[in-house]
Amino acid sequence: MLSDEVWRDLRSQGVTRMYSERSVMLRQGSPGTHLLALTSGLAKVVCREPNGARTWLAFRGPGDLLGEVSVFNGTSRTADVIALTPCTAVVLDAQRFVRFVEERGLVMHLMRQALARMRESDIYRAELQTLPLVVRLARTLLRLAVLTDQMPGSSPVRLTGLNQEEVAQAIGVTRNAVISGLGQLRAVGLVETARRVIVIRDVEALQRWAATD
Numbered sequence: 001m002l003s004d005e006v007w008r009d010l011r012s013q014g015v016t017r018m019y020s021e022r023s024v025m026l027r028q029g030s031p032g033t034h035l036l037a038l039t040s041g042l043a044k045v046v047c048r049e050p051n052g053a054r055t056w057l058a059f060r061g062p063g064d065l066l067g068e069v070s071v072f073n074g075t076s077r078t079a080d081v082i083a084l085t086p087c088t089a090v091v092l093d094a095q096r097f098v099r100f101v102e103e104r105g106l107v108m109h110l111m112r113q114a115l116a117r118m119r120e121s122d123i124y125r126a127e128l129q130t131l132p133l134v135v136r137l138a139r140t141l142l143r144l145a146v147l148t149d150q151m152p153g154s155s156p157v158r159l160t161g162l163n164q165e166e167v168a169q170a171i172g173v174t175r176n177a178v179i180s181g182l183g184q185l186r187a188v189g190l191v192e193t194a195r196r197v198i199v200i201r202d203v204e205a206l207q208r209w210a211a212t213d
Contacts, residue, residue, distance in 0.1 A: 001063050001113075002063070002106075002109070006104060006106070007037075007063065009100075009104075010037055010090075010092070010097075010100060011037055011039065011090045013090075013092055013093075013096055013097065013100055014037065014090040014091050014092040014093065014096075015090065015091050016039075016088060016089070016090050016091075017088070017089055017090075017091050018086065018087070018088055019041070019083040019086065019087040019088070019089065020083065020086060021083055021084070021085055021086050021161065022082065022083060022084070023082070023083050024080055024081070024082055024083075025043060025066065025081040025082065025083055025087065025089065026066055026067045026077055026079075026080065026081040027077065027080055028047065028048050028076075028077050028078060028079050028080045029076050029077060030076060030077050031070070031076055031077075032067060032069075032070030032071045032072075032073075032074065032075065032076070032077060032094055033093075033094055034067070034071070034091055034092055034093055034094055034097075035065060035066060035067040035068045035070075035071050035092050035094065035097060036065070036066040036067055036081070036089040036090065036091060036092070037064075037065055037066075037089060037090040037092060038060060038061065038062055038063070038064045038065075038066055038087060038088075038089045039062055039063075039088045039089060039090060040062055040086075040087060040088040041061075041062070041083060041084075041085045041086055041087030041088060041089075042059065042060075042061055042083075042084045042085045042087070042144070042147065042148055042160075042161050042162075043059070043060045043061075043066065043081050043082060043083050043084060043087055044056065044057075044058070044059055044060070044081070044082050044084055044166065045057040045058045045059075045060060045066075045079050045080070045081050046079060046080050046082065047078065047079045047080075048079075048080060054080075054169075055169075056166070056169035056170055057079055058117070058120070058121075059084075059143070059144060059147055059170070060081070060147070061147035061148050061149070062148070062149055065113075066081050066089070067081065068097075068110070069114075071094040071097060071098065072098070072110075084161035084162060084166070085160055085161035127139065128171070128172040133171065133173055133177055133180075133181050134181050134184055134185070134209065135209065135210060136171040136172070136173075137167070137171055137178065137181040137182070137185070138185070138190075138206050138207075138209040138210035139210045140167065140170050140171050141159065141191070141198060141200060141206065142200075142203070142206060142207060142210055144159050144162075145157045145159065145200060145203070151203070155200060155201055155202050155203045155204075156199050156200060156201050157199070157200040157203060158197065158198075158199050158200075159197070159198045159199070159200070160196060160197050161196055162196060162198065163196055164178050164179060164182075167182075167198075182198070185206070185209075188205075189201055189202065190202050190205055190206050190209070191206075
């Protein structure tokens with residue numbers, strides 16, 4: 001994450017745009033002519049495979065940069081970014097962004113951010129192989145709470161925009177398995193669910209479930 005001052009100055013370099021729920025914010029295969037600084041809302045990053053399947057890569061929230069890799073390496077975008085909730089982002093011209101980064105000496109910071117995202121992916125892959133479904137589900141819900149600026153804080157935490165299939169993709173299971181896992185958490189009073197809404201009723205208790213191995 002950039003400092004508050006740098007983030008504020010960066011946002012002043014572009015134009016604010018609103019994205020409706022389920023709209024494509026950045027499209028796979030398009031050139032890296034610009035990037036986005038996400039200021040509100042929740043988005044997902046997915047890769048479209050040649051056979052038509054979509055592979056979940058990450059969730060992104062306020063304070064995240066979207067599409068910066070294609071800006072720096074000059075290649076086309078390797079994934080779609082889709083708004084899960086109404087999102088607001090600042091559209092930044094590629095050349096202007098690169099100049100801003102160089103003038104502010106932010107290259108090393110962005111490299112560290114890229115490495116942190118790589119570590120995030122490594123942890124995710126390790127969890128898929130080693131942790132029970134409900135533990136992975138609990139960890140994903142808590143990460144989403146942090147990503148949407150609802151942690152730390154008191155319960156309840158309201159997560160919107162996600163359907164069960166997207167949660168399933170994020171934890172590497174089927175939709176039916178997610179339904180079962182949410183049912184377990186509901187049964188002990190940790191969550192409530194509705195259409196595209198998951199409410200964490202007891203954050204501390206869910207953290208204890210997430211720590212189980």
